Amino acid sequence: MIEVINPGLHTTVQDQGRLNHRHFGVPTSGAMDQHAYILANHLLQHQSLKPVLEFTISGPTLFFYAETYIVLTGAEFDVQLNGKEITHSSPIYVPAESTLAIGQAKTGNYGYLGILEGFSTVKVLESVSYHPSINPGAKLTKDMQLLYVKTQFQPLDFNARVIPIHDKFCRTRLDVYPGPEFDCLGKDDQEKLFNHKYFVKPKSNRMAVQLGNTPDLTAPEIITAPVQPGTVQLTPSGELIILMRDAQTTGGYARILQLTDHAMNSLSQCKIGKKEEVTFHKK
């Protein structure tokens, strides 16, 4: 069992998301950086994908009652296990009665904590991913307890070594498809979208990323239509909004572009502010 000493800013249980309930208006949710989520599972040699914890900006402090293995993926944070720094992207043995303190993000936005055999959180509508009106208990609060399976340890042969790539250019280069309303823009306006450097505005969160330094473009509202994570909306006032994992399933703004899955994961780790220049590229 884990006891939550400090929940951090916004720490939630996540998995691949609730993909099959969108027709009931249920957002997909799921780990913002699916690549990091899958990597955490692979590093722990899970046969199938198991739930992880996702934290952002400022991570949680957790007390482990029983021994286990953990792994950290995604954004790099300052992390100490019983007062000692631990490495990112490789499995770590956690003795019984350990304290794991996850501090501030150093690179990216979303960090992941995987645990051997995953957290034993109950699935609601086929997923453990947090949504306030579906499973409010999947967000960490002070003193709450998290369960994990106490497995009999087979001596695990952890040889995996992963070197995360921190190439800003890779992270900020977003591959996109044309969206359903792309052709409503003139040729010149379409080109403007691609020959432009954007940045991530502070208002961004798990529902949407708002882009700054937008070109001089607008689009009228549309009749409410399906949207998905990665849909780039252009509003009548010229804002560019990229829907993220907790977004609604339908929307009324023009859908001018659609990010690839890979671009979604990259964008989730783009830092807020003008230092990182985000660009769109035709897939």
Place this chain on the structure above:
Amino acid sequence: MKKSPSISQFGDHGLIIRYSDEIDYKIHLQLDTVTNKVLKKFKKYIEGYSIAYQESAIYFHPEFKIEKKIKKITQFITDIVPQEILEDQKEIIQIPVCYEKPFALDIDELAQEKQIETSKIIDLHTSPIYPVYFIGFAPGFPYLGGMDKQLSFPRKASPRKSVAAGSVGIAGNQTGVYPNASPGGWNIIGRSPLCFFDVTKTQPSLLQAGDLIQFRSIDKKTFDHIEKQVELGQYSLEKIANND
């Protein structure tokens, strides 16, 4: 009459089926039928879907290479014959609503502003048969068509911090029900004791695209009674035949 939809890829694994650019219930029914046929035919490759007024999106498993299959799906849709799109006679789901205090927060203001008596507002709201176009915006939130234009009223200038689950409201030309307690700017004219979104059920949303509903006025005593029945899981939805 059969209209042909346009079909296009939507991201890595999505497909959009799109009809005309205006809200038309007859065309929406074609969209509904065609979407359901695609869902059935390609069931094992589909991860999820959503539907709106004149468009649906179907999301396939990543292993299903959509760009290679899009021709096949388009052909399948084109081959659906018009007769198959005819809509069956449907039942109308009865939604009990108490239009009294303390639930009907804004009904007096609406009556005053519109110069319509409160009882007439209730009549106008309970008369139509409303089609459920789709569920969107929030879990279990139904997009309804068919509200009487006399009831049109702009949303509140500043939204309430919390609107109770089951609240029935009006915003612009639309009427709807809040499935969960949430902030909201709709004008609240009553409350239904039914549970519109229940995660413990296999079909969590009480309503779904393609349903027909009608609101039925109940008093506070009946509200309390139904609310209790719903809580105990003993309430069964009342449905009447559609004779249109």
